[in-house]
Amino acid sequence: MSDYLVKALAYDGTVRAYAIRSTAMVQEAANRHETWRTVTAALGRALSAGTMMGAMLKGDEKLTIKIEGNGPASPIVIDANARGEARGYVSNAQVDPERKASGKLNVSEAVGTAGSLSVVKDLGMRDNFTGSVPLVSGEIAEDFTYYFATSEQTPSSVGLGVVVGKDEVVEGAGGFIIQLMPGASDETIEKIEKNLGNMKPISQLVQEGLTPEEILETILGDGKVKVIDQMGVLFQCRCSRERISNAIMSLDKTEIIAMIEEDGGAETTCHFCNKTYNFSKEDLQSIMEEKDQQ
Incomplete structure (x- = not known):
């Protein structure tokens, strides 16, 4: 299945949502940089988030994300544009910390738990927009959630996941960004929070074959999602x-x-x-x- 993302609205436009399937994109990045599995997960999460953030832009606008933690894989740098194209790299591709007690890959150990996440947006104006926040966990999704709330003053929930199987093969990668717009009711917020609390990990949903649309329906509710755009996504470098x-x-x-x-x-x-x-x-x-x- 091809990678793509969707943009959607819900609850009379009071909720804005993005979801992405980025399995092939993350595999391409892993192949190019010869990353070990934990770094594949870290880079893949950042690529997924960056690609969705790029989809928030218009025309020739673009952005650069830098995740600079105190872990051995940092910094992670991502470039993305409004056309679904993204590229990225890590400082050290061959890092694989011991897994967490839960058995999950220890992304925060590779990235680091202290440092910063910064976003520079080139919007075609004289000065670029720059926002920066301290890392809150190094797990990346939580760090982007904090970034949106703090730097862009947009209450958001970000979910990112990468499943790496045998022989370092990416079996599933994707994510979502849910953002509350002015006018979102307490009832709407409660429903979304309840669904987020009950849902499976995003990487598992992608691995099971759920589409970006189905992921959003899981979070926002069946029949609540109005898709307003869909675009293919890929790892694309501008070097020549x-x-x-x-x-x-x-x-x-x-x-x-x-x-x-x-x-x-x-x-x-x-x-x-x-x-x-x-x-x-x-x-x-x-x-x-x-x-x-x-």
Whole structure:
């Protein structure tokens, strides 16, 4: 089944909701960065949240999330846009702390329980919007819940989950964001809180095959969900050989000469997708000649 997310409203527009199935996206990220299972879960949760937050934007708007804890996998960095495209990386992909007593992956140990979660939104204005909050648990979903309530003053509930099976295969990944709008009644809030308290873990629901629409119905109630948009989502990096070439061209001429004479070429790897770009001495010479012509 393909990954996608839905945007929805409920209870006469007093509740805004998002839900995502991101299994293939998270597997792609795990493959690219060769993450161990606990880091796969951490990166996957952050990717799911970032993709849903990107869906809150419009047009060419985009955002960057940085989760910087005191754990060995931090920081985690996510880029996302309004078209369902996201990318991300972690500082240390090969981390796998001992599981919790419950048997669950110890994401908070990998991420850290002290630190910050920051969001920078590029909305096409002169200044970017920036919000930052301290981490509350390092489990990521709780940290985003706190971020929305504190930095954006929007009461929200965030659920995120990743199931990693044998051979490091992602068997299910997804999440939801439920947000209360002005006018939400106490009765509505009580119903949602009760459903959230009774529901299975989000990762289990995705693994069982529930669609994003069905996940929202589980939380908000059958017949209450009005889907207003649906979009495919994927791990998508914006790096390219041309971009790297332009970056090299922006360097001082002496630096390019040093790459040619001392290093015999250049190699760079994209943090976000782990793709490596190689430039021979001849490539660098051509870049320098083009620089001279500008």
